[in-house]
Amino acid sequence: MSTLLAQNPGRQREAKASRTRRLPIQGQQLALVVLIALLAAVFTTQSPEFLSVASIENLLRSASMFGIVGLGLTIVVISTGSIGGIDLSVGSMMALGGAIGAGLLGTAFGAANPVQLPAALSMLIALVVTAALGALSGLLISLLKLAPFAVTLGMMSVARGLTYLVIAWAIGSSNTAGVTFSDPLFDVFGLGMVGPIPTITVLFLVLAALIAFVLKATTFGRSLFVLGGNAENARLAGINVRRTIIIVFALSGLLAGLGGLILTGRLSSASPLAATGYELEVIMVAVIGGTSLAGGRGSILGTVLAAILVSEIDTGLDMMNVDSFYQYLVKGTILVVAVVLDKAYQARSSRKLVQQSA
Amino acid sequence: MVASSTPQPLLRMEGITKSYGNVQVLHGVDLEVGRGEVLGLLGENGAGKSTLLNVLNGVIGREGGSVLIDGQPVEFAGPKQAQEAGLAFIHQELSVLPYLSVAENIFIGRLPRRKGMPWLVDWASCYRRAGEILERLGVRIDPRTMVGRLGTAEQELVEIAKALSMNARIITMDEPTASLTEAEIERLFTLMRQLKADGVSVLYVSHRLDEVGEICDRATILRDGKIVTTVDAKTTGSHALATMMVGRELSELFPKTEHERGPETLRVSDLSTPKLKNVSLTAHRGEILGLAGLVGSGRTELARAIFGADPITSGEIFVEGEKVTIDSPGAAIRHGIGLVPEDRKHQGAVLSMSNAQNISLACMSKVSRLGQLNRGAERQEARRLIQDLQVYPPRAEQETGRLSGGNQQKVVLAKWLFAGSKILIVDEPTRGVDVGARAAIHGLINDLAGQGATIIMISSDLPEVMGMSDRILVMHEGRVAGELARKDFSEEAIVMYASGLEPTTSGPEPAVAGLEPTREGSNA
Numbered sequence: 043m044s045t046l047l048a049q050n051p052g053r054q055r056e057a058k059a060s061r062t063r064r065l066p067i068q069g070q071q072l073a074l075v076v077l078i079a080l081l082a083a084v085f086t087t088q089s090p091e092f093l094s095v096a097s098i099e100n101l102l103r104s105a106s107m108f109g110i111v112g113l114g115l116t117i118v119v120i121s122t123g124s125i126g127g128i129d130l131s132v133g134s135m136m137a138l139g140g141a142i143g144a145g146l147l148g149t150a151f152g153a154a155n156p157v158q159l160p161a162a163l164s165m166l167i168a169l170v171v172t173a174a175l176g177a178l179s180g181l182l183i184s185l186l187k188l189a190p191f192a193v194t195l196g197m198m199s200v201a202r203g204l205t206y207l208v209i210a211w212a213i214g215s216s217n218t219a220g221v222t223f224s225d226p227l228f229d230v231f232g233l234g235m236v237g238p239i240p241t242i243t244v245l246f247l248v249l250a251a252l253i254a255f256v257l258k259a260t261t262f263g264r265s266l267f268v269l270g271g272n273a274e275n276a277r278l279a280g281i282n283v284r285r286t287i288i289i290v291f292a293l294s295g296l297l298a299g300l301g302g303l304i305l306t307g308r309l310s311s312a313s314p315l316a317a318t319g320y321e322l323e324v325i326m327v328a329v330i331g332g333t334s335l336a337g338g339r340g341s342i343l344g345t346v347l348a349a350i351l352v353s354e355i356d357t358g359l360d361m362m363n364v365d366s367f368y369q370y371l372v373k374g375t376i377l378v379v380a381v382v383l384d385k386a387y388q389a390r391s392s393r394k395l396v397q398q399s400a
Numbered sequence: 401m402v403a404s405s406t407p408q409p410l411l412r413m414e415g416i417t418k419s420y421g422n423v424q425v426l427h428g429v430d431l432e433v434g435r436g437e438v439l440g441l442l443g444e445n446g447a448g449k450s451t452l453l454n455v456l457n458g459v460i461g462r463e464g465g466s467v468l469i470d471g472q473p474v475e476f477a478g479p480k481q482a483q484e485a486g487l488a489f490i491h492q493e494l495s496v497l498p499y500l501s502v503a504e505n506i507f508i509g510r511l512p513r514r515k516g517m518p519w520l521v522d523w524a525s526c527y528r529r530a531g532e533i534l535e536r537l538g539v540r541i542d543p544r545t546m547v548g549r550l551g552t553a554e555q556e557l558v559e560i561a562k563a564l565s566m567n568a569r570i571i572t573m574d575e576p577t578a579s580l581t582e583a584e585i586e587r588l589f590t591l592m593r594q595l596k597a598d599g600v601s602v603l604y605v606s607h608r609l610d611e612v613g614e615i616c617d618r619a620t621i622l623r624d625g626k627i628v629t630t631v632d633a634k635t636t637g638s639h640a641l642a643t644m645m646v647g648r649e650l651s652e653l654f655p656k657t658e659h660e661r662g663p664e665t666l667r668v669s670d671l672s673t674p675k676l677k678n679v680s681l682t683a684h685r686g687e688i689l690g691l692a693g694l695v696g697s698g699r700t701e702l703a704r705a706i707f708g709a710d711p712i713t714s715g716e717i718f719v720e721g722e723k724v725t726i727d728s729p730g731a732a733i734r735h736g737i738g739l740v741p742e743d744r745k746h747q748g749a750v751l752s753m754s755n756a757q758n759i760s761l762a763c764m765s766k767v768s769r770l771g772q773l774n775r776g777a778e779r780q781e782a783r784r785l786i787q788d789l790q791v792y793p794p795r796a797e798q799e800t801g802r803l804s805g806g807n808q809q810k811v812v813l814a815k816w817l818f819a820g821s822k823i824l825i826v827d828e829p830t831r832g833v834d835v836g837a838r839a840a841i842h843g844l845i846n847d848l849a850g851q852g853a854t855i856i857m858i859s860s861d862l863p864e865v866m867g868m869s870d871r872i873l874v875m876h877e878g879r880v881a882g883e884l885a886r887k888d889f890s891e892e893a894i895v896m897y898a899s900g901l902e903p904t905t906s907g908p909e910p911a912v913a914g915l916e917p918t919r920e921g922s923n924a
């Protein structure tokens with residue numbers, strides 16, 4: 043039997059394939075690092091201010107905010123990509139989280155302020171609500187087998203509507219300009235520093251490390267990759283698919299809520315129109331970071347780097363006084379390039395599989 | 401209309417050869433269909449029927465041989481050319497578009513256009529012409545009906561109407577009656593007789609041998625990619641046909657080891673699902689229970705139902721004498737049941753993950769504490785199993801998708817060894833696996849039974865299932881049609897049961913409980 047096996051003709055090919063296999067993903071992250079450095083050089087030559095402390099701090103705060111929400115989306119796409127998993131509601135969830143967090147404080151200027159809660163409690167409630175709404179999306183997707191695109195598109199609208207309601211209730215008028223306030227705990231998001239690094243960047247990196255650990259080293263994380271590769275496969279391996287999908291969308295809601303609190307803290311204001319269109323920014327972060335929309339593949343390091351890249355483009359082009367329309371153009375182009383690279387990688391690996399099985 | 405009564409056959413295939421990779425599937429097949437003849441094409445699963453039909457209809461190319469229509473050699477670059485030459489292929493899985501009307505389905509891709517405005521569809525003419533064709537078939541269906549609202553039989557009639565609308569002269573029907581009821585089959589047969597009268601020829605593939613005598617003029621039997629013989633379908637009985645289909649000695653050697661049959665480990669009683677009807681079975685410690693039957697007879701459905709992959713509508717499952725509730729694969733795994741599924745690439749192994757990750761997949765708790773994986777222990781356990789099972793290349797970190805089919809299958813088996821399954825259901829464990837790995841997998845299954853596992857083995861390969869099993873259940877249309885003890889194994893008996901007949905030529909098996917005559921109507 044061993045001689046038969048030793049004659050396996052595919053063996054050289056297999057060995058070769060395994061050696062080259064991991065390169066593209068690492069290559070993608072390497073490409074991000076190079077791109078970040080390259081853009082930094084370009085921006086600095088165009089506008090030396092780019093390398094100032096204030097500018098870098100601003101860049102990091104922005105990257106941390108999008109990055110934290112992007113972590114949730116990365117998990118959603120890794121684990122449910124095989125069933126078209128996406129969370130379009132993250133932008134509205136950010137707005138809702140911010141509105142609840144600011145609205146319950148009762149310190150808004152010139153407003154009704156029906157309740158006055160400590161900042162920590164109002165933030166907690168904001169996170170619970172956004173996580174619960176995320177879980178509801180997950181429940182609808184897993185229980186009724188609805189398309190994640192449709193469910194989260196609905197949730198995007200629902201959360202936006204709730205944001206209006208919360209703010210109207212907080213300021214006691216349907217003239218929903220927004221809640222402007224001042225709160226020391228919220229100020230930490232916009233001003234707090236740990237040494238030379240913004241507090242929220244530390245928070246972002248800790249969360250990223252934690253999630254990377256969960257994905258790589260826990261049974262739950264493993265089951266997310268299995269589920270994202272093929273839902274039937276996961277089910278036959280005894281994984282509770284329904285529960286996993288609910289948890290994943292709840293996490294996405296929770297992290298979006300946190301991102302919303304950060305946004306609100308940085309602006310000292312919660313607006314019903316806050317974070318409009320941010321879902322696209324966040325999806326971009328996940329995809330540019332190398333997370334495959336087909337599911338089963340993705341990296342937290344990639345998401346972190348992509349969050350930095352996207353914020354770098356925003357900040358740099360802002361400083362060069364480039365019209366924001368061009369920013370859309372640049373980011374869109376990079377997104378499409380990232381997807382093309384991903385497609386090429388997939389085509390290559392499936393071609394290898396075919397050769398292998400032939 | 402016997403063998404040589406047609407002077408010039410409408411269709412003639414000569415010396416057709418075809419191979420996939422190193423495996424030759426067709427070894428010089430000759431076949432003739434006369435004008436207005438219904439020719440039955442019979443053979444076991446894997447005999448090469450589908451390949452032959454695909455070659456004929458231009459779906460795949462052939463390597464050697466020629467196809468002649470009306471004595472003229474033809475070459476098809478694709479299915480479209482075959483259609484233009486008057487061939488139509490009605491697949492077992494119907495290819496109708498459910499959300500389009502009957503008329504649209506009939507004329508799809510060549511809807512009649514308005515005169516002078518060729519960018520507009522001439523709906524009036526479309527419905528009128530569809531109506532004419534349906535009328536010619538004696539079918540009363542409104543051409544405006546959405547096809548999805550029709551029954552399976554009517555959908556099939558729409559396919560036939562489509563074939564006729566293209567002036568098809570040779571219609572291939574691959575198991576057209578597989579999902580039809582008795583009355584629907586009669587209707588189809590009436591239609592086929594009418595087609596015959598109109599001079600249309602039919603190449604008819606069916607596993608229901610009783611039907612072959614009823615509708616076919618002649619029957620050609622294919623075995624292992626070669627034509628065995630062509631016989632008069634009217635005078636040759638089902639039993640004789642079955643014998644000719646099987647017709648080979650148990651030539652391949654299987655390392656059957658005898659082991660003691662222990663106490664009952666699994667009992668399934670009156671299990672029903674939409675595809676299964678009151679299936680009961682028992683399996684024992686150290687036993688290999690074979691599950692034979694045709695593709696679609698409910699074997700895979702039974703495996704999935706026991707494993708909790710598909711919901712059951714009624715019935716009970718007992719593991720080691722205790723009634724258990726299996727409502728998910730997770731529950732089955734907890735009760736020590738494992739499933740090596742038929743579709744290895746999509747259900748068995750996660751191809752993008754490493755061997756170690758695949759092996760620990762069904763029982764990650766074994767190498768984790770409080771949800772945290774001990775990846776060192778995981779790799780170590782995986783290496784041990786990879787060595788035991790001789791997976792090549794023997795690397796725990798190797799991506800499973802890069803392995804050959806046989807080695808992937810070993811990884812799937814290793815997964816259940818790791819999970820410590822006591823009852824292992826293997827569905828076509830050696831399909832698409834080369835000879836060497838095949839023997840290794842057979843050896844492994846034997847070893848597992850020898851160590852006290854209960855194995856339920858589904859296989860369409862009769863020598864395999866007979867060589868490996870201690871006992872065989874034969875399924876037919878969602879039921880257990882017969883049970884054979886090892887001493888009574890014969891390919892004829894299995895084929896008979898699988899075709900819904902009772903084996904009468906070989907010694908009748910008195911211990912067949914629960915054998916119900918199926919489809920009595922057409923057994924006449």
